[in-house]
Amino acid sequence: MKPDTFTKNAGLLLEEPLIFEKGSLNASGVDMPEPPKVDSSLGGFARKDAPELPGLSEPESVRHFTRLSQKNFGIDTGMFPLGSCTMKHNPRLNEKIARLPGFSQAHPLQPVSSVQGSLGVLWHITEWLKDLTGMAAVDLTPAAGAHGELCGLFLIKEAFKARGELKQRTTILIPDSAHGTNPATAAQCGFQIKSIPSADNGLLDVDALRAATDHTTAGLMLTNPNTCGLFERDTLEIANILHSNGAYYYCDGANFNALLGQVKPGDLGVDVMHINLHKTFSTPHGGGGPGSGPVVMIEELAPFAPLPFVKKAKDGTFSLVEENPSSLGRIKGFHGQVGMFIRALSYMLSYGIDGLTQVSSDAVLNATYIQHHLKDILGLFSTEPCMHEVLFDDGALRKDGLETLDLAKILEDEGFHPMTTYFPLVVRGAMLIEPTETESKEQLDQFINTIKYWMERTKTEEMKERFKKAPLYTPRRRFNEAATARNPKLRWYKK
Amino acid sequence: MTKYFSREHEWIEIQDNNEALIGITSYAIEQLGDVVFIEFPSPGTEISAGKECAVIESVKAASELYAPMSGKVLEKNVALEDSPATVNKDNSVWFLKVQLSSPKEVTALMDEKTYQSYITSLET
Numbered sequence: 001m002k003p004d005t006f007t008k009n010a011g012l013l014l015e016e017p018l019i020f021e022k023g024s025l026n027a028s029g030v031d032m033p034e035p036p037k038v039d040s041s042l043g044g045f046a047r048k049d050a051p052e053l054p055g056l057s058e059p060e061s062v063r064h065f066t067r068l069s070q071k072n073f074g075i076d077t078g079m080f081p082l083g084s085c086t087m088k089h090n091p092r093l094n095e096k097i098a099r100l101p102g103f104s105q106a107h108p109l110q111p112v113s114s115v116q117g118s119l120g121v122l123w124h125i126t127e128w129l130k131d132l133t134g135m136a137a138v139d140l141t142p143a144a145g146a147h148g149e150l151c152g153l154f155l156i157k158e159a160f161k162a163r164g165e166l167k168q169r170t171t172i173l174i175p176d177s178a179h180g181t182n183p184a185t186a187a188q189c190g191f192q193i194k195s196i197p198s199a200d201n202g203l204l205d206v207d208a209l210r211a212a213t214d215h216t217t218a219g220l221m222l223t224n225p226n227t228c229g230l231f232e233r234d235t236l237e238i239a240n241i242l243h244s245n246g247a248y249y250y251c252d253g254a255n256f257n258a259l260l261g262q263v264k265p266g267d268l269g270v271d272v273m274h275i276n277l278h279k280t281f282s283t284p285h286g287g288g289g290p291g292s293g294p295v296v297m298i299e300e301l302a303p304f305a306p307l308p309f310v311k312k313a314k315d316g317t318f319s320l321v322e323e324n325p326s327s328l329g330r331i332k333g334f335h336g337q338v339g340m341f342i343r344a345l346s347y348m349l350s351y352g353i354d355g356l357t358q359v360s361s362d363a364v365l366n367a368t369y370i371q372h373h374l375k376d377i378l379g380l381f382s383t384e385p386c387m388h389e390v391l392f393d394d395g396a397l398r399k400d401g402l403e404t405l406d407l408a409k410i411l412e413d414e415g416f417h418p419m420t421t422y423f424p425l426v427v428r429g430a431m432l433i434e435p436t437e438t439e440s441k442e443q444l445d446q447f448i449n450t451i452k453y454w455m456e457r458t459k460t461e462e463m464k465e466r467f468k469k470a471p472l473y474t475p476r477r478r479f480n481e482a483a484t485a486r487n488p489k490l491r492w493y494k495k
Numbered sequence: 496m497t498k499y500f501s502r503e504h505e506w507i508e509i510q511d512n513n514e515a516l517i518g519i520t521s522y523a524i525e526q527l528g529d530v531v532f533i534e535f536p537s538p539g540t541e542i543s544a545g546k547e548c549a550v551i552e553s554v555k556a557a558s559e560l561y562a563p564m565s566g567k568v569l570e571k572n573v574a575l576e577d578s579p580a581t582v583n584k585d586n587s588v589w590f591l592k593v594q595l596s597s598p599k600e601v602t603a604l605m606d607e608k609t610y611q612s613y614i615t616s617l618e619t
Contacts, residue, residue, distance in 0.1 A: 180557075421555075422555040422556060423556070425556050425558070428526065481528075481529060481554035482529035482530075482531055482554055482580060485529075485531040485532075485552075485554055486531050486532075486580075
């Protein structure tokens with residue numbers, strides 16, 4: 001709704017133009033003297049017009065960015081059912097620890113004797129990840145999940161090279177419900193991609209996997225729990241099919257939040273897996289910080305692991321191993337995202353192993369609570385028990401001529417971030433809800449009751465119209481999605 | 496001319512000299528939502544039945560166009576490349592014109608009536 005005010009502000013909902021559209025160069029935080037005239041030595045290439053820089057005083061620029069931040073919806077604003085797969089609550093204690101001067105002031109080129117604490121963090125988090133995953137070795141250096149995938153497939157390639165089978169192993173198998181990064185990574189590594197269909201219950205079709213696996217198979221990339229929020233319970237059979245054909249079992253660890261402390265991927269037959277510290281272990285990312293995607297692996301792949309890694313001597317001191325002839329080399333500058341290791345270790349130590357087990361239990365409980373209360377309201381995709389996220393299809397909406405996007409936009413009016421929509425692709429009009437472990441029962445009830453309220457109001461033409469018009473109360477109304485994809489305006493031009 | 500349909504929701508219309516037009520069904524279009532971009536194979540490319548032959552990007556997802564039958568691409572619909580939204584208005588618009596290499600493959604496809612009952616079975 002357009003406010004009827006002169007300023008177009010509606011109380012605390014403040015309109016804010018682009019920074020280039022306000023202020024002038026004459027206004028700035030610092031008064032600079034007029035520079036003396038100089039002769040350019042750029043041979044005629046010197047700029048003739050002044051650059052179109054914005055000019056704001058300090059309080060104006062503080063207000064500008066504060067107002068923009070108020071238009072954003074993040075995990076600190078309200079319930080964010082995209083879940084750990086995108087961002088879960090970032091405990092503030094982690095930030096306090098990462099800001100300790102001994103960590104925050106360290107330089108990666110300092111002598112190792114002067115950064116024993118930081119190296120200790122790397123060693124301890126390596127041991128924690130080994131314990132939690134039941135794997136033999138860890139490479140901490142990948143900078144994000146997809147980088148971890150790349151590292152994992154590099155390791156598999158190195159192993160085949162050592163076995164003299166690199167030419168023969170041409171294909172990576174990927175379920176049709178996979179994250180898009182999986183086939184992208186396999187293609188980047190030069191593999192052919194063979195898609196494995198999901199069975200009707202949303203799990204990997206094991207017979208299709210068996211039929212597709214042979215001596216040309218390099219491996220399978222599988223997310224567990226999968227993107228439908230279901231535990232791939234045939235994991236041992238899957239591992240057996242792969243291993244008996246000499247192929248490797250790669251696990252995408254994006255959904256590790258459901259498994260923490262409950263089962264170890266090493267016991268599920270997995271050979272190599274990346275872990276998103278910025279998902280499962282609560283480190284901030286997106287606008288707020290880099291990701292971090294350590295890779296855990298079985299003994300057989302460990303000789304090829306990237307460098308460097310930290311070694312602990314008998315006297316308790318730490319050193320860096322920077323050379324190893326069988327290693328595939330470095331895949332990242334210095335030691336990886338050290339700031340994230342500090343935050344993630346702070347998270348692990350503040351919960352302890354019993355607390356981390358409670359994290360996954362509560363994450364699954366919260367999703368199951370939503371499944372229980374909404375299963376008769378929205379179309380439930382599968383009757384399998386859900387793990388940390390629950391998947392609905394658009395059956396109930398479509399019956400009344402509405403679609404997933406309409407419900408997502410209504411949630412914006414209600415002050416919720418929409419759930420994941422239209423993913424995974426194997427489910428029609430998918431709505432994937434992951435509340436995470438930190439939402440209270442009261443918050444979950446409010447979310448459930450909000451969806452119930454609107455799903456009881458899908459019948460009349462008037463209410464359908466209301467759905468189609470949503471959102472009404474956000475700073476901007478529903479975008480023309482086709483136009484934003486086709487003609488995005490990515491630059492500001494002076495009018 | 497008769498249209499045949501694949502389980503992946505492509506249609507193929509076989510013309511004279513074993514030339515054929517390939518497009519996608521209204522069911523596929525409804526699933527995709529507004530199409531924003533189509534990546535075509537260039538004329539001369541060999542396509543094989545059941546394999547990806549083009550990429551269709553919509554506001555919801557990027558999906559593949561699977562070749563209903565094998566052959567060689569004779570022509571791509573350049574008008575559609577420039578304005579992909581046309582497909583949302585008209586489901587009879589063709590994507591590719593191909594020279595079929597194995598016309599017998601048509602037996603693996605569905606006729607209109609079978610396809611209609613196939614999508615009805617997907618709805619339930």
